[in-house]
Amino acid sequence: MTASKHEYTAEFKEEAVRLVISSQKSCAEIARNLGIHPYLVVRWKQQHEQKGAAGRPQFTGRGVAALSEQEARLKKLERELEITRQERDILKKGAGLLRQRKLIYQFVEQHRHEYPIELMCRTLNVGVSGYFAWWRRPENRYVQADAALTTSIQKVHQESRGTYGAPRVQAVLADEGLRVSRARITRLMKAAGLKVRCKRKFRSTTNSKHRHPVAENLLNRDFTADQPNQxxxxxxxxxxxxxxxxxxxxxxxxxxxxxxxxxxxxxxxxxxxxxxxxxxxxxxxxxxxxxxxxxxxxxxxxxxxxxxxxxxxxxxxxxxxxxxxxxxxxxxxxxxxxxxxxxxxxxxxxxxxxxxxxxxxxxxxxxxxxxxxxxxxxxxxxxxxxxxxx
CATH class of the missing domain: 3.30.420.10 (Ribonuclease H-like superfamily/Ribonuclease H)
Incomplete structure (x- = not known):
């Protein structure tokens, strides 16, 4: 397929700018995700800001000081809520491990870059010293390999928004140079509680009761194509x-x-x-x-x-x-x-x-x-x- 200059609809531009604002990512990062030149996203964002600049409120004097105090209180509240959220996530992810101390230590090891060690130990009711004592003991190399692989599988599952099962996870790991059997991935995903949603039955939206002409079925359920735009x-x-x-x-x-x-x-x-x-x-x-x-x-x-x-x-x-x-x-x-x-x-x-x-x-x-x-x-x-x- 030969390269051609793309024209973007107003709807596409508007949604791209909304994605920049809502995700708080840079224009360059959003442009890379969308496969377009960063200059386009910057220009669309500037045009969007120029349209809305007239209605923006201005803050001066006491208003700025009051706003700063509110921001400080809000940040403190956000920190407290973040700790509560982390504790809830830890309990949710480690729910099946609460009576198995060794597995709890493995869980802490797998998630130590995601949550503070002290917070995980306190939430899962184990001692920090016990975790470090376990950490210093040499483990079976298969257990270590499974723990490392589980971390990689969790990363792939998370980046896929929780939608990849063992076949797609296997394909991603293969691209990263990890040759792993599908059965092993299935076993580790089950042990880690990683589930994939199932599709529901599709329901039609369009109304076919009309008097307009109806075209012949030329596709005839042949969903293959040899080239783009066929x-x-x-x-x-x-x-x-x-x-x-x-x-x-x-x-x-x-x-x-x-x-x-x-x-x-x-x-x-x-x-x-x-x-x-x-x-x-x-x-x-x-x-x-x-x-x-x-x-x-x-x-x-x-x-x-x-x-x-x-x-x-x-x-x-x-x-x-x-x-x-x-x-x-x-x-x-x-x-x-x-x-x-x-x-x-x-x-x-x-x-x-x-x-x-x-x-x-x-x-x-x-x-x-x-x-x-x-x-x-x-x-x-x-x-x-x-x-x-x-």
Whole structure:
């Protein structure tokens, strides 16, 4: 796939700036996570700050002193809350070890870079001197190796947001030069209490009861593609928030399972799916003849959407009515999204949910999350690997 200049939608820019503000990371770090030039994120952030500068409050004189006192009290409270949070995390992680002193010492050793040793010993009701006495004794080399490997597995599991099971953990460790059997990883994950969420049944969002023309099923459940921009699939799902629903439309390239276009709106109108298609077109700039597959929802059968596909010179394909497996790739993606972000229940307001989904798609899913169908590579890494000359 040849390189091309990307055009970023206003929605993408807005979400990138929100990610900088909410995560408190540098513009350079966010740009690296999104795979774009740092200058773009800096410029978008400056434009965002210029728009909001007029409404910012000014503090002078006594107001500054009062604010400083409040900040000091707040920092003290935050420190106390942090200690309480750490104690709760220690008890949660070490719950199964409370009656096994040796395992407690192993737990303290594995987490000594994460929590203070004294705090862990006090919380788990063992003596600090006992821990150091245990630490000085030579241990069985297999126990030491398992302890070190468990630390690496926990790190991978944490960086995957708790979503990787033994196969994906094995792939990550292999990239780091550690050849470990899947059975051993499974055993150590079980001993460490590392669990993976399971997918729930997918529910359809679109309405296929309409009088618009319906396209033939050209995809016919063939979810393979030999090159980028050969087959795109698309669909809509709903996400609950404390303020009501927010609807997400995405476009996936079947070659790499990469999400090349997305849009989020409060309403389920045709503009939602057109916005996702527009982002995909600007991001990928496909040639004519791309196969575009969706269900028979009224949004995809509408005149506005069919005209957008004609401008793209794409071949429209639609699932058979009532056949959910005709668009299984999209259903699988939405099930993964909701399972890994726990979005079967509201996680915040609409803005919080938008930020969460944007960061998951653009930073984690496209660039980091490993797919078994791609040889346990992320979509971006898979495309980069396929683009290299043999």
């Amino acid at each position: 087959k795109w699939v698309t669909d809509i799902t709903y996400l609950p928030t404390h303020e009501g629903w927010i609807y997400l439309a995405v476009v996936m390239d079947l070659f790499s399972r990469k999400i090349v276009g997305w849009a989020m709106r409060r309403t389920l109108h045709t503009e939602l799916v057109v916005a996702a298609l527009t982002m995909a077109q600007r991001t990928r700039r496909p040639g004519q003849g791309i196969l575009h597959h969706s269900d028979q929802g009224v949004q995809y059968a509408s005149n506005e959407y069919r005209q957008a596909l004609e401008r793209l010179q794409a071949l429209q394909s639609m699932s058979r009515k009532g056949e959910c497996w005709d668009n299984a790739a999209m259903e699988s993606f939405f099930a993964t999204l909701k399972m890994e972000l726990d979005l079967h229940k509201a996680q915040g307001n609409r803005t919080d949910t938008r930020n969460l989904v944007f960061e998951w798609i653009e930073v984690f899913y496209n660039r980091e999350r490993r797919h078994s169908s791609l040889g346990y590579r992320s979509p971006t890494r898979f495309e980069e690997h396929q683009a290299r000359p043999n």
